[in-house]
Amino acid sequence: MSGFGMFAEKDSKDLFLEAFADLRRSVDSELDPTDIEALYFGNFTNDFFVHQSHWGAVLSDALGLVPKPATRVEGACASSGLAFREACFAIASGFYDVVLVGGVEDMSKRSTAEVAEGLALAAIPYELDAGFNFPGVFGAIASAYFQKHGATREHLINVTIKSHTNAALNPRAQLGKSVQQMMESKARRAAERGHDPPGWTNEREFLRDEQANPVVASPLHLFDCCPISDGAACLLLVAGEIAGRFTDDPLQVAGIGQGSGRGLQAAEELTSFEATRAAAHEAYQMAGLEPADIQFAEVHDCFSIAELMHIEDLGFFGPGEGHLATADGMTRLDGSMPINTSGGLKCKGHPVGATGAGQLVEVWQQLRQQAGDRQVPGDDLRIGLAHNLGGTGGTSSVTILRRGD
C-alpha cells in the first residue's frame, strides 16, 4: 500500500504506483508485471473529489498494463472490497490466473465540508433531504444503540483509545500517535507558548474535553471520526495452482461475501447492518468457518460506533455486547479478539476507495507475521477477516484469508 495521509503533491496515479511498488517489494519471488492479465480496482468518487473519472485508463497506462483490461468498481466506501470479490470470481472462473486488485481515493484537495458533501453522495436521498451527512447518520445510529443497549459515550471512548494505541505501533498510520502521546505534545506546545498546562490527567479526560475533542454530530465528537485521507492499496491475486511461482508462503482466500442494505428509513434495525450480516454469512459458509474460528479482524470503523456494531454483526460478540467486550479489553491487540490492529480507518486512514484493499494488506501482514510491533501475539495465527462497508450500510463485503492448509 501507499502511505495514507494528506498529500498535496500526489494524485491517484502517483499513489497507486506507490502501492504497486510496495506490492512488488513484498512478493517473495520476483513479479514480472507483464504476467498481470487484468486490473480490478475500487474508487468511490474521485469524479467529485478531483473532477476526474475513468481511472481505469489512467492507472493501466501508468502501470504499463495497456492494453490489458482495467475495471473500476464502485461501492462507496466498500469499493475495493467489492473489486477484490470481482477479482476472485475472475480467477475462480478460470478466465485469469494473475490479477492485480486494489483501490485508490484522492480526497484531501477539497475542504472538510466539501469532503463531507462528497461522501454524502453515498447516503440515501431522504437522509440528505433531512440534513444528514455521514457523521450525522452514525451519530443518530449511536443514539439508537445507546438507548437500546444502555451504552454511553464512555464506551465510544474505549474504541478511540484502542485505535490510537494500535496506530502508534503502525509506522504507516496517518494518525500514528496514542492519545497519551497527543496529550503530551499538546502540553509541550502549551508550555512553549507560555500558556497554562492543560488539566487532563488521563486519556479519558482529554477525550471528554469539549475544547480538545469538539462535537461533530452528537454523540460523536472529532475523535470518533476517521480522518480525510489520500491513498492506494493493491494485492496480487493468483490461481492456487501457480501461487508457488510467487512465494512459498501464499495466503488462501477462504471465503468472500457481499450484501446490500437499506437506509435509516427502511433498515431492518438501526443498530445492526443487514448488509454485513449477509456478507458475513456468505463468507463463513464458503470458508466452512464460524465466527469463533476468526483470530483477528479489520472492520470498517469509519466512526467509533460502527466498530461496536460490526463486531456484533460479524458474530464475534452477541447483539448489544460489543461495547461491553470492548470495555473489557477483548478487542485490544493482547485481547482474545484483536480488532483493527492497524489502527483502523480511524487512525490508519480512510481513503475510501482504497480502504478495503488496505484492510486486506493488514490481514496479509498479520498472517505472515510481518506486522512488526503490532503483531497479533501467538505463532498459530492462521485465519483473519476484513470487513468493508459502504454508505448507510448499503453495501458490505467480508473477506476471510487463511494461511497454510
Added chain:
Amino acid sequence: MTETRAFTDRSYATFLSEEQLMGSRCDGCDTLFIPPRALCPACHGDNLSWEQAGGGGRLVAMTRMAMVSPGLADEGYGGDRPYCTGVIELDEGPRVVARLAGRETDEHGHFEVGQAMQVGFEHLDRKTPRLVFRPA
C-alpha cells in the same frame, strides 16, 4: 376521490409541499410504505394505494449536527448554530427521516430518543415548507 399520482419521490415531495405526509399501501400484502414505493419490496406486487399518515410517532434516533454541509452552512447553520435531525417511527409502523424542530435552542436537552413526536411543516423563508417533527 381516489388519488392517482404516480408513486414517486417527486409525488412524495409534492404532497409534502401541500403539507401532507403520504405513503403507499400494498394491495397484495397490506404493507405500508412511507415514503411511497411503486413496487412492494415485500411481495413484489405493484398494485398500491395512496394513504395519508396520521402524523404521530416516536423518535428512535437523533443527532445534533455541528459540522454541516455547504448548503446548510449557507442557511446559517454550523458549529455556533447546530440543528437536529432524526428518525421517527410513525404510529403506523414505517420510519421517516426528518429535521426536528421546537428545541433547537435548548443547549443541553436535545431531544430524547423514545419521546412522542408529531409531524409539522416549517415555513421559515423557504418557498416550500420543510417536513419537521416536533415533540408531541
